[in-house]
Amino acid sequence: MTGSIPLQYFLVISTLMFFTGIYGFLTRKNLITMLMSIELILNAVNINFVAFNRYLYPQNLQGHFFTLIIIAIAAAEAAVAIAIIINIYRNFRSIDVDNVDEMKF
């Protein structure tokens, strides 16, 4: 179904998505939007794995399973991160990284 689309096109998309996520991680101040940038980065990596698997090693499914496991880890990471963020909000009434400057509660 990919027709005559070369592998490079997928890699270009995932590169741009990855660096957009990095830009968001560097410029955002809100913890939840930083988490969203991390999700973008993980997603870009997933596209890379799947495209390499389909184009270069179609006889195996390694990239497919790597992506499956990365999705599971991303879900676990999002759950724990949001639990921590809610706890931080309860103690500081704010989730901006500038205001959260002490570890003691």
Added chain:
Amino acid sequence: MNSEVMFYLLAGMILVFSVLTVTSRKILRAAVYLLFVLISTAAIYFMLEYTFLAAVQLTVYAGGIVVLIIFSVLLTSHISEKAIMADRRQSLMSALAVVAGALLTLFTILRFTFTPSAEPAHTSTVTDVGNALISYDRNGFALPFEVISILLLAALIGAIIVARKEKDGIVLMKNKNLSK
């Protein structure tokens, strides 16, 4: 021809919505833009004929993580609240670093010649995926599957313990500090 039109459409959607995700001042809108990015990614998996993976992407990412993010946005900020962005100097430096990194990576990717394999593709039906996840031979993934299940359990319990209100626990810890 059709698949190419579809691909360019999805690529445009992914790029536009990921830029909107990181630049939107309203957090809830950013979360919805992220949802569009994740759905377009699932469509790309469908194009590459990994249908099970696309279904997992839709259910776990678009269905689970985005809902979790939207709930936590609603819990921690007002709908009309505008997100604080970095100051001009910081965003300029970040943009410079990001553009430099992207150009370097794109240059490397476009110069390298990949030779696509001509071997027949391994089918990835639900039966194949299930068999591979529980077999422990050369092409099996039983160990990662078990490890990921333990990780999910640990994350689940950890998230509950971190997020619940723990009035008694705090009192206990304070008492312990006092008795020292």
